[in-house]
Structure formats: C-alpha cells, structure tokens
Amino acid sequence: MSGVLNILFVGVGGQGAILASKILSHVALSKGWDVKLSEIHGMAQRGGSVVTQVRMGEKVYSPTIEQGEVDIFVAFERLEAYRWAHMLREDGKAIVNDQAIAPLTVLIGAAKYPETILDDLTKCMKNLVIAPALDLAREAGNAKATNVVLMGLLAATMDIPLEKWIEALEAKVPAKLLEVNKKAFMAGYEFAQQQA
Amino acid sequence: MTLKALLTGNEAIARGAYEYGISVAAAYPGTPSTEILENISKYPEIYSQWSPNEKVALEVGVGASIAGARTLVAMKHVGVNVAADPLFTVAYSGVRGGLVLVSADDPGMHSSQNEQDNRHYAPFAKIPMLEPSDSQEAKDMVKLALEISETFDTPVLLRITTRIAHSQSLVELGEPMERVVKPYEKDAKKYVMIPAHGRTRRVFIEERDAKLAAFSEQVSVNFTEMNDPSFGLITSGVSYQYVKEAFPTASILRLAMTHPIPKQKITDFASKVDTLFVVEELEPYLETQIKALGIKVIGKELLPPYGELSVALLQNKLGAYLNISAPVAATSEQEATSEAVIPFSAPVRPPVMCPGCPHRGVFYVIKQLKLVVSGDIGCYTLGTMPPLEAMDTCICMGASISGALGMEKANPELAGRLVAVIGDSTFMHSGVTGLMDIVYNKSAATVIILDNSITAMTGHQYHPGTGKTLMNEDAPKVDFVALAKSLGIRRAVEVDAFDLERVKEVIKEEVAAPEPSVIITRQPCALMLKGPSTPVVCTDCKSCRVCLRLGCPALSYDEAGQTVVVNGALCTGCNVCIQVCKFDALHKGGA
Numbered sequence: 001m002s003g004v005l006n007i008l009f010v011g012v013g014g015q016g017a018i019l020a021s022k023i024l025s026h027v028a029l030s031k032g033w034d035v036k037l038s039e040i041h042g043m044a045q046r047g048g049s050v051v052t053q054v055r056m057g058e059k060v061y062s063p064t065i066e067q068g069e070v071d072i073f074v075a076f077e078r079l080e081a082y083r084w085a086h087m088l089r090e091d092g093k094a095i096v097n098d099q100a101i102a103p104l105t106v107l108i109g110a111a112k113y114p115e116t117i118l119d120d121l122t123k124c125m126k127n128l129v130i131a132p133a134l135d136l137a138r139e140a141g142n143a144k145a146t147n148v149v150l151m152g153l154l155a156a157t158m159d160i161p162l163e164k165w166i167e168a169l170e171a172k173v174p175a176k177l178l179e180v181n182k183k184a185f186m187a188g189y190e191f192a193q194q195q196a
Numbered sequence: 197m198t199l200k201a202l203l204t205g206n207e208a209i210a211r212g213a214y215e216y217g218i219s220v221a222a223a224y225p226g227t228p229s230t231e232i233l234e235n236i237s238k239y240p241e242i243y244s245q246w247s248p249n250e251k252v253a254l255e256v257g258v259g260a261s262i263a264g265a266r267t268l269v270a271m272k273h274v275g276v277n278v279a280a281d282p283l284f285t286v287a288y289s290g291v292r293g294g295l296v297l298v299s300a301d302d303p304g305m306h307s308s309q310n311e312q313d314n315r316h317y318a319p320f321a322k323i324p325m326l327e328p329s330d331s332q333e334a335k336d337m338v339k340l341a342l343e344i345s346e347t348f349d350t351p352v353l354l355r356i357t358t359r360i361a362h363s364q365s366l367v368e369l370g371e372p373m374e375r376v377v378k379p380y381e382k383d384a385k386k387y388v389m390i391p392a393h394g395r396t397r398r399v400f401i402e403e404r405d406a407k408l409a410a411f412s413e414q415v416s417v418n419f420t421e422m423n424d425p426s427f428g429l430i431t432s433g434v435s436y437q438y439v440k441e442a443f444p445t446a447s448i449l450r451l452a453m454t455h456p457i458p459k460q461k462i463t464d465f466a467s468k469v470d471t472l473f474v475v476e477e478l479e480p481y482l483e484t485q486i487k488a489l490g491i492k493v494i495g496k497e498l499l500p501p502y503g504e505l506s507v508a509l510l511q512n513k514l515g516a517y518l519n520i521s522a523p524v525a526a527t528s529e530q531e532a533t534s535e536a537v538i539p540f541s542a543p544v545r546p547p548v549m550c551p552g553c554p555h556r557g558v559f560y561v562i563k564q565l566k567l568v569v570s571g572d573i574g575c576y577t578l579g580t581m582p583p584l585e586a587m588d589t590c591i592c593m594g595a596s597i598s599g600a601l602g603m604e605k606a607n608p609e610l611a612g613r614l615v616a617v618i619g620d621s622t623f624m625h626s627g628v629t630g631l632m633d634i635v636y637n638k639s640a641a642t643v644i645i646l647d648n649s650i651t652a653m654t655g656h657q658y659h660p661g662t663g664k665t666l667m668n669e670d671a672p673k674v675d676f677v678a679l680a681k682s683l684g685i686r687r688a689v690e691v692d693a694f695d696l697e698r699v700k701e702v703i704k705e706e707v708a709a710p711e712p713s714v715i716i717t718r719q720p721c722a723l724m725l726k727g728p729s730t731p732v733v734c735t736d737c738k739s740c741r742v743c744l745r746l747g748c749p750a751l752s753y754d755e756a757g758q759t760v761v762v763n764g765a766l767c768t769g770c771n772v773c774i775q776v777c778k779f780d781a782l783h784k785g786g787a
Contacts, residue, residue: 034365035202035366037363040362049545063434063437064506083545086539104546105544107748107752112543
C-alpha cells in the first residue's frame, strides 16, 4: 500500500469526527492528492462507536483501511482507542484523547470500564501521544472544540505546512466559531510539539 | 480547470440528478439511501418529495415519467420490496421521461434488518442495471441510466451499496443541462396494463432485453484491463476497488452494466486468462450466470456470500489459492478466515436511545407491566436492548400492528397482555392498513404510536404527520386520532410520553379493554430540542439504582461516593428519572 497514507478516526457518536474529517480532507485536496473517505452513518449516530477512514495519496482505490495498515490513528475517546488499537501498523503514530465516555453497558453496571487502557496502549503503541484534548479545548474557550484540538495534534505529526491547516479551518468552520477553533487547534499543535 | 469536489456516492447521485435534467425525485428515507433526496432538495430546480413509503414514491416516479419528466426514485434495499408491485409492471409499460430507481443495498447490515442482494431484482423485473464503483461513476451513471431508460423504453435500476453511498471520493462538477418535460400524449396501449396490452408489452420486453444485451457488450462502463494473463478477475461495484488494490497486476473485467451481462465479453476474457475468479459481494449473482455460459470460474467457493469484502480478505483467500504471498499475509488459517485478532477486550458501545428520548419512559412502563410487545422499525427498536428489553418482535416496516393481530388470533391468551409499538413515521409508512385490519377482524389489540413528530432514526425527515415537506413548505398534518376513529377505533387516547403515571394508567386500561385501542404518546425527538436545558439534580441518593434501569446515558453510579450521578452536559431535563425514584433523591434542576 505504498504511497497511500491511511488515517483512522475513532470515537463516540456526537464527538465531531465529521468536521474533523472535513478539515483533513480539505488539507489533502489542497495538496492535490487523491482522497477517499468512508464512514458509516445510521444507527451508530445514537451514541455508538464511530469510525471514519481517510485515505490519501497519488491514487487511492479502496475506501476502507485494512487491519494493521493505519499510519496515523486518532482516538477521540480512550475506550475507542482500546477497541480499535489493532488497526494501527507497528510503526504507526497514535494520538489518543484521554477523555473517558462510559458506554451504556458500563453505566447500567453490566460491564466495567477498563482501568488499564492508557498503560496498555503505551506498551503496545510505539509512537503514542496521550493528550488532555477536552481540557485543552475548555482552556481555548469551548469544550466542543475537542475535535479541533485533536486536528492540531494530527497536524503536528504530518508533513504539511501549518498555513494549509489554518486555511482548512477557515473554509470548514462557521465564522462565529473560527477564533475559538483556531485557538483550540493551536493548543493541540503546541501540545504535540512539547511532547516531541 | 474543471471543478472537483469530494462527494459521497449519495451526494454524487444528487449532483447527477441536477446536471442531467431530473425534474422530479421522490423517496422514503432509509439508510444508506437517505442523503440522495436530502441533497436533491438543495436544488430548487428539481421538484423533490418524501413519500409515505417506497411504493408510493415509485408510483409518483412512474406518473412523472409517463407525464414526460426525467425522474429519480431512491430507497434502501428493503424499500424495493415495498415498491416491487409498481416496479414489475412499469417494466412492461416503459417510460416517457427517463426513470431511474436507486437501490441502496447494505452488505454487512450496518443499519438494516436483512442483507438481501437487490441485483436479483434486475433480471426478475427484466430491467437493466448499473453498478458504480465510486462517486464519479455514481454521478456519471445517472446520465447513462437516463439515456438507457429513454433509448430502450425501460426503467433502470441504479444499484449502490453502503460503501458507495457513504464513501467520499473526487467528482468533477459539470454545468446542468436544460430541464425539458416531454409533451403529454395519451397512449393507452402502453400505459394501461390490462392483459391485452400487457401481452403485447410482454413480447416487447424480450426484444428490449436482446437489444440491451447487445448494448451491454459495447458500453464503455464494461471494460477489460488486460495484464498478467495467469489469472483474471471479473468484478463490479466497490469490489472493483478492492481488486485493484489487492492485485495491481491482475487482468480485470470490470462490469458496471450487470444486467443484462455482456456474455461475449465475458467469454472472450475467460479465454485469455488461465484461472478465472469472480469477485462480488453477497450472492453469486454474476457467478451463476457465468457458470451457465459453461465457463469455469471460482467465486463463492473462496469468498463468503455474506458481509462486505475487503482487500485483505481477497489477498488471503485468492492469494492462498494462487500461492501468491500477499502483502497482508495470513499467518494462520484462523486469521485468514475470521475477524481481526483483537489485543484488548473493550466493553461494547452499541447505539442507545439518547438522553431525553421520549421512548424511554414508555418502554420502562411496558417492561414493568410485563407486556408482550410486537415491535417495529425505528429508533425505538433500541428498546429491545438492555436494560429495557421491551420488545418481542421486529420484522419489517408496519409489521407491529398486523403481527399483533396474528399473534392474538393464534393465541387468544395473549390478548390481555399484548401491545403493538410503532413510530409515527412507520405508522404513516405502512401501519394504517394493519390498523384497519385490527378493527375489521375484531381484534382487541392495543396499538401504541410513539409520536416524536419526525422520522428520527434516519436523521430527521418530515412525513405526512409533521406538517412540513422535503422542500420545506408547510403542509396539512395527518390527525392520528381522527384517522384511527375513521377506521373504526373507538378508543383513541393521547398521552404525554414523559408523564409515566398517566402512561401506565392508560396502557393498563386499554390493554384490558375488550376492543382495539390506539394510544398516542407524544413528545418531540430529544435531538430536535433547542435552547438550554435544566438538568436533573441528585441529592441524598439511597443507592437503590432503580433509575439506572431506564438506561439513560446521562445517569451513572459512583461506587466510591455511593450515589447516582447526573451528567449535566447530557441531561435534557425530561424528568422521567425523577418519577421512577422512590426516595425523592432526584429533583428538577434550576429550582
């Protein structure tokens, strides 16, 4: 699969993966790349586990990513990182929001939310950044910008000029929310650089 | 420079409708087809509408075509079953304006009750079929489908799958052509399908099929990519993308016009390769037809007849057969055949009823009363999941009501503890005839219409009970009580879905009544609420955890603090949990 970059977003319905994937694909298109993106709508929107697959490169055929073939893994929630960890390639990069959202099975006491997620992920993922994205978004002025904080973290792992990302934000984020989202994006970007 | 945009297959089909002169479009929402009409409605040049069900949508389309307009009708795969009646006869009458029927199939059942392969409808109804492999082709094939429809005088099936409908890829945008509606002329021999006319058209269909078969041989969307002749693959739809990626040097015959199939093209291709495979999702649709040509081909011996295919699956299965070491090589038989090896065990996160969902309290009461529930299709089907577990059956749209009638007639003992549960949109779709049957055949069943004033599951579409249309115009609103009464229901009660005591009282009373009744529980879908909410507050919790039996995502139990915790960011203040708490620990917020 040389020449194609595979990026996987995993999270919980309602966390803003759709806006995130729009920003990413805008950036990829501005580079003149071929892009394919696949996500499943429908029942998953009701608080279920949500997966968005983005592939970019010279020429992309399949819209879906195979197990163990993800180059950059962005988890919007830690349990979802745990669930989809097997998708990451051995030398792939992972960005995990440390936020925990309990599924209903846990809320009603039918299952336990695993306690060792971050430790386990640290052991199995070679290039892992764990980020307090929700806190960074709150500091930037809006908890709902957690998705854009994660885009800032993603931008820091990719070899694409920062201006392209800012242009994408300007194109995809509603004007009245642009300033707070730019702040959130930079908070994520700078957090990643401090970790490096 | 041509303008390009990243579009889903559904958006691309809508764009095709805009560019290629569609004047009328109709549908009933259903995943994964819903966004086709939602996007068409953004072009005011096209008259677009939600119909109460797929049969009606196709009949609107048939009428529009006969009246001379280019027309598109869209539905999910199971919707075509509902629309099959007009489909099989418009195949006889043919069209005046081009008529395209989009069927969005759902391999893997991401959001469906079955996995039927609607390609079989094309030979069954004797109409041509096109299958795009990406969004660009989805747009282009709207044009091709219209041309075939008008040239050969036939409706055309444009068959997509979830991965085409919901995947985005680049599409070149063009200028719209002029929208022309052909002048109307009466032509009873063609459009009045009495047996005498039908018999004439029956012969015409065979002639048309032969012409379409010849067309399929030369149409450019059926193409050959000759490469390594040691093995060849015949494929269509999204599977073409998987094949291209899995075997970049293979020879490929890509079919997009998959009814009628190009028999000569297939025979020629087969003669040029040593080993021939057919790669298709779901049924051995192409495979059976190719085998009938006397050609040796390998298909479902290696690939499953269910679920979605993938690059790795093809590499593992076909690669193993050919002794090719695949880039993603399987290390064991188990890996090659089954799902991923999962390193961590994560508790499942199924879709759930939203916080503030008006269905929750009703199902809680139904469970308390230990009723048998004949269920239906919508968000409320989630009432089958723990902790509510308040549904006994769910088969198809509308079956709750008619199914309850059958259950009661087969087993009269059920009569005193049986309810049918159906949403407002599903009731409009196909519940009304069942309700008529319940009255007519003297059932005592209780029908609960969960009225949240929208088609919620598919993402909020209007229906005849909402007072709005797809093109956002005001419309008359069906009065459910008056409708039920006109069918002969004497007991029709409306109740606030959040008033649990009243809901319980009404259900008990109506289930006990010796005649049929309708209960309409009302509250709008929680996702449509606007403005700030006042979350419930928990104080002095006695740890009985009864409220957790509601299965509300806004409620959890803090073991350390020995208290239920309300997630203020999620709670909408529906106050249902306050009513189930026996210790008054939960209170209205903002007081």
